[in-house]
Amino acid sequence: MKFYRRFQTKKINIGDITIGGGSLIAVQSMTNTDSRDWKATVKQIKQLEEVGCEVVRVSFPDLESAYNVNRIKKNIKIPLVADIHFDYRIALEVIKHGIDKIRINPGNIGSNDKLEILVKEAKKAHIPIRIGVNAGSLKGVYNFDDSLLRAKALASAAMEHVRILEKYNFDDIVVSLKASNINTTVQSYRIFASKRNYPLHLGITEAGSLRDGSIKSAAGLGIMLCDGIGDTIRVSLTANPVEEIRVAYSLLKYMELRDFGIEIISCPTCARCKVDLIKIVSEIEKKISTIKNLNKFSKPLKIALMGCVVNGPGESKDADFGIAGGKEKGILFKNGKVLGEVSQDEWIDKLIYMIRDYQR
Ligand code: SF4
Numbered sequence: 001m002k003f004y005r006r007f008q009t010k011k012i013n014i015g016d017i018t019i020g021g022g023s024l025i026a027v028q029s030m031t032n033t034d035s036r037d038w039k040a041t042v043k044q045i046k047q048l049e050e051v052g053c054e055v056v057r058v059s060f061p062d063l064e065s066a067y068n069v070n071r072i073k074k075n076i077k078i079p080l081v082a083d084i085h086f087d088y089r090i091a092l093e094v095i096k097h098g099i100d101k102i103r104i105n106p107g108n109i110g111s112n113d114k115l116e117i118l119v120k121e122a123k124k125a126h127i128p129i130r131i132g133v134n135a136g137s138l139k140g141v142y143n144f145d146d147s148l149l150r151a152k153a154l155a156s157a158a159m160e161h162v163r164i165l166e167k168y169n170f171d172d173i174v175v176s177l178k179a180s181n182i183n184t185t186v187q188s189y190r191i192f193a194s195k196r197n198y199p200l201h202l203g204i205t206e207a208g209s210l211r212d213g214s215i216k217s218a219a220g221l222g223i224m225l226c227d228g229i230g231d232t233i234r235v236s237l238t239a240n241p242v243e244e245i246r247v248a249y250s251l252l253k254y255m256e257l258r259d260f261g262i263e264i265i266s267c268p269t270c271a272r273c274k275v276d277l278i279k280i281v282s283e284i285e286k287k288i289s290t291i292k293n294l295n296k297f298s299k300p301l302k303i304a305l306m307g308c309v310v311n312g313p314g315e316s317k318d319a320d321f322g323i324a325g326g327k328e329k330g331i332l333f334k335n336g337k338v339l340g341e342v343s344q345d346e347w348i349d350k351l352i353y354m355i356r357d358y359q360r
Contacts, residue, residue, distance in 0.1 A: 002224055004225060004227075004228050004232075004255075004257070005273060005354040006022065006226045006228040006229075007062065007193055007195060007197070007200075007228045007229055007355075008022070009021060009045075009197050009198060009199040009231055010066070010171070010197050010198055010199060010232075010256050012128050012172060012173075012174055013022065013128070013197075013201050014026075014055055014079045014081065014100050014101045014128060015055075015078070015079025015080070015100035015101075016079065017054055017055055017078070017079050019097075019174070019199045019231040019232045020174075020198075020199030020231045022267045023198075023231070024176075024257075024258060025225070025230060025232060025233060025252055025258065026054045026055055026070065026231070026233075027053060027055075027202075027232070027233060027245055027248045027249060027252070027254050027258075028050060028053060028054060028055035028056065028081075028232055028233070028234045028248075029048050029053050029055070029056060029057070029234060029235075029241040029242075029244040029245050029248075030054065030056070030057040030058070030059070030083065030236075030241060031045060031055050031059075031241060032044070032241060034065075035058050035060050035061070035065040035068060036061060036064055036065045036068065037172050038068040038071045038072050038117070038211060038312040039194075041058060041068070042072055042075040042076060042103060042285070044241065045058075045072070045075075045076045045078070045080075045203060046075075047242055048078075048245060049076065049077055049078055051158060051242050051245045051246060051249075053078060053241075053245045054079075054247055055078060055079050055081060055082075055101075056076070056078055056079070056080060056081065057081040057082075057083050057103060057234075058072065058080060058081070058082060058083065058188075059082075059084065059085075060082050060084060060090055060093075060094055061085075061090075062087075062090065062092055063091075066082075066090050066094045066097065067141070068092035068095065068097075069082065069093075069094045069097035069098060069099050069219065070097045070098055071095075073097075073098055073099075073100075073132075076168075076353070079100035079101065080100050080101075081099070081101040081103055081130070081194075081256075082094040082099045082101070082102050082103065083103045084102055084103065084104050084105075084109070085104075085105050085108050085109070085137075085190065086108050086109070086110070087110075087115040088104075088109055088110055088117065090265070090307065091104065091109075091118050091121075092118065092121055094137035095121045095122060095125050095127065097203060099101075099127060100127060100236075100350070101127055101128045101129070101130065101174070102118075102122060102127065102128075102129050102130070103129075103132045104118070104129060104131065104132065105131040105132050105133070105134060105137055106131055106133055106138070106157055106158070106160070108137055112276040114325075115161075115164055116164075116168055116309055119164075119165055119168045119170045120168065122267065122329060123168075123170055123172070125173065126170040126172070126187075127172070127224070128173065128174055129165065129170070129172065129173060129174070129356060130159055130173075130174040130175065130176060130201055131161045131162060131165070131173060131174070131175050131176075132175075132176045132178070132198070132201070133154050133158045133161075133175075133176065133177045133178070133188075134159050134178050134179075134205055134244070135150065135154060135178065135179035135180070135181075135184065136179075136180070136205070136206070138153065138157050140153060140160060140234065141153045141179075144346060145179060147183040147184040147187060148187055150179065150181075150188075150313070151177075151179075151184050151185075151186075151188035152187075152188075152191060153189060153191075154177045154179065154184070154188035154241065155177060155188045155191035155192045155195075158175050158177050158188075158190070158192055159195060159303055160174065160195060161195075161266070164175045171198075172213070172327075173198045174198060174199050174200070174201050174231075174232070174331045175192060175194055175196070175198050175199075175200055175201070176200065176201040176202070176203060177189055178191060178204065178236075178240070179203035179204075179205060180201050180204065180205050180206040180207065182219055182220040182223070182244065182354065185204055185220055185224075186223050186224055187204075187325070188218060189224050189229050189230075190227065190229065193227075194228055194231050199231035199232065199233055200229055200230055200232075201231070201232045201234065202224055202225070202229070202230040202233045202234070203217070203219050203221075203233065203234045203235070203236050204216055204217050204220040204221065204236065206236060206237055207220075207235070207236050207237060208237070208238060209237070209238050209239065210237055210238075210239040210243055210247075213236065213237040213238065213239070214235065214237065214243075214247045216238075217235040217236065217247065217251070218247070218251050219352070221233055221234070221235070222249060222251065222255065224253075225251075225255055225257060226255070231264065231337070233248050233252070234248070235247045235248045235251070249261060253255060259300050260299075260300055261300060261301070262288055262300075262301045262302075263301070263304065264281065264284065264285065264305060264315065264359060265303065265304045265305070265306075265315055265318075265319060265322070266281045266304070266305040267305075267306045267307045267311060269307045269342075270307065271306030272307060272308040273308055273326040273331075274308070274325060274326065274327045274328060275307065275326075275327060275328065275330065275344050275347075276344070277305065277306075277307045277325060280305065280347050280348060283307055283348050284303075284347075284348055284351055284352070286304070287348065287352050288352075291352075291355070291356070299356075299358065299359060301320050301359075302316070302318065302319040302320050303319055303320065303321060303322055303351065303355070304316050304319035304321075304322030304323075304324075304333070305322060305323055305351075306322065306323070306324040306325065307324075307325045308324060308325050308326070309324045309325075309326065309331065311324075312324020312325075312331065316333035317336040318337055319333075319335040320334070320335065321333060321335070321354055321358075323342060323347055323350075325344075326341075328343065328344045329341050329342060329343050329344060330342045330343075330344065330347055332350070332356075
């Protein structure tokens with residue numbers, strides 16, 4: 001597996017997951033259920049676990065919801081992070097109930113004396129705090145028109161809170177500096193990364209819908225990951241959180257930062273294509289997404305689906321197996337060798353059979 005030259009950050013433990021210090025980039029998401037309904041929240045976390053979520057964040061908006069930390073934790077396998085805004089007493093409550101990490105928003109958590117109490121309790125419980133700076137909730141950021149000035153404002157707000165935590169001898173810190181604009185976000189992470197070596201949680205906040213949000217997140221996170229910045233990622237989408245995990249893994253897989261799952265190489269088709277490749281690829285993708293446990297735990301696999309034999313044999317050499325289209329049929333390849341012909345209506349079943357067989 002190829003690694004970009006990554007910033008050497010401090011190792012931090014979130015439950016039994018380690019981020020920073022060269023660890024694998026952890027994939028996380030956030031639930032969108034009402035956390036006062038702990039059963040619904042557990043149900044969604046289980047769905048996230050199934051697709052490979054490694055850390056889950058839950059917003060606890062009030063004390064009533066904070067009492068549910070215990071119940072949720074007992075029923076899930078991955079570390080639980082509490083997202084806390086406005087009231088530091090909720091943070092104290094979730095710590096009491098065994099939370100694995102807290103995310104606070106410096107823009108709204110209140111005065112320094114409240115922060116001091118919170119830091120002391122986190123230290124006693126040995127849990128990290130993420131300083132999650134967000135452009136939308138930080139006064140003054142949008143007074144600037146220039147993205148660099150906005151980035152500087154974000155980084156300086158994060159630094160101000162980092163210094164407060166350091167003043168209380170607390171260094172179990174993770175930082176995020178999110179804006180919905182890629183330029184502002186990237187520059188703020190770069191500024192922060194040049195000042196401190198705390199692990200960085202990456203994300204483009206409020207990135208949008210499944211399609212555009214995925215593209216925006218991939219563009220922004222891709223730049224930072226290429227810079228070597230980032231220890232854990234959350235792709236923020238207005239969609240089912242399960243999709244956030246799928247997109248995050250695809251991004252890391254194609255950047256060769258995580259090695260797992262199925263990669264489909266398929267051509268855009270042209271006049272030479274004599275099979276309905278667009279339909280075949282979309283159906284295979286759909287079927288793959290329904291195969292249980294086919295996620296980060298599965299063996300890496302590359303499949304080439306080509307419209308014709310022009311690039312088929314070449315691509316198939318780099319793939320585990322694949323099919324190159326002919327007239328209403330295809331030539332099946334495995335590890336660069338021709339296995340035989342498959343008629344167009346058998347492509348999907350044949351490939352799904354081979355995928356399952358490969359994973360056994
Ligand atoms: S592989 Fe064949 S069908 Fe696909 S784009 Fe290339 S030439 Fe066209």
